[in-house]
Amino acid sequence: MASTDDSIGMRAYAVLERVISAVILLGMVAVVLLATYSFLRTIVEVAFQENASLDYSQFQTLFDRVLAAIIAVELAHSIRQMVAGDHGFGQLRTVISIGMLAVVRKLIVLEVNETTGAYLIGIAAVVAALAVGLMGIRWIENQTRE
Numbered sequence: 001m002a003s004t005d006d007s008i009g010m011r012a013y014a015v016l017e018r019v020i021s022a023v024i025l026l027g028m029v030a031v032v033l034l035a036t037y038s039f040l041r042t043i044v045e046v047a048f049q050e051n052a053s054l055d056y057s058q059f060q061t062l063f064d065r066v067l068a069a070i071i072a073v074e075l076a077h078s079i080r081q082m083v084a085g086d087h088g089f090g091q092l093r094t095v096i097s098i099g100m101l102a103v104v105r106k107l108i109v110l111e112v113n114e115t116t117g118a119y120l121i122g123i124a125a126v127v128a129a130l131a132v133g134l135m136g137i138r139w140i141e142n143q144t145r146e
Helices: 002-047 056-083 089-109 117-145
Strands: none
Touching: 002 056, 056 089, 089 117
């Protein structure tokens, strides 16, 4: 009798998880659209300036905006995988990719003059940890194929 209750509870949780994921996915569509709009607006502002020269701060802003849009798209992809019930290594790979994109975004907007060595070592450690995690996932996937 307990196994039937557990089974019903697990099915109810799975349905709840998918419904919540679908609602979050709709919110992510709005975030993707806003990030894309922000990127396009920044490009138009830079292109139509009187002195249309791309200095480093404008370059940083453009890449910040494009990476924000890419991160939003990747996060929406991860949430779509949750809605579909795909809880495998593909979703984990997507989450690690999002982490790597976020670190790259942070490095691009980083003001080197205002950064400490310990902070850079911390970012390097995060990059190394994400890389090891991705390599571990690939290793496990290769082991399960054999």
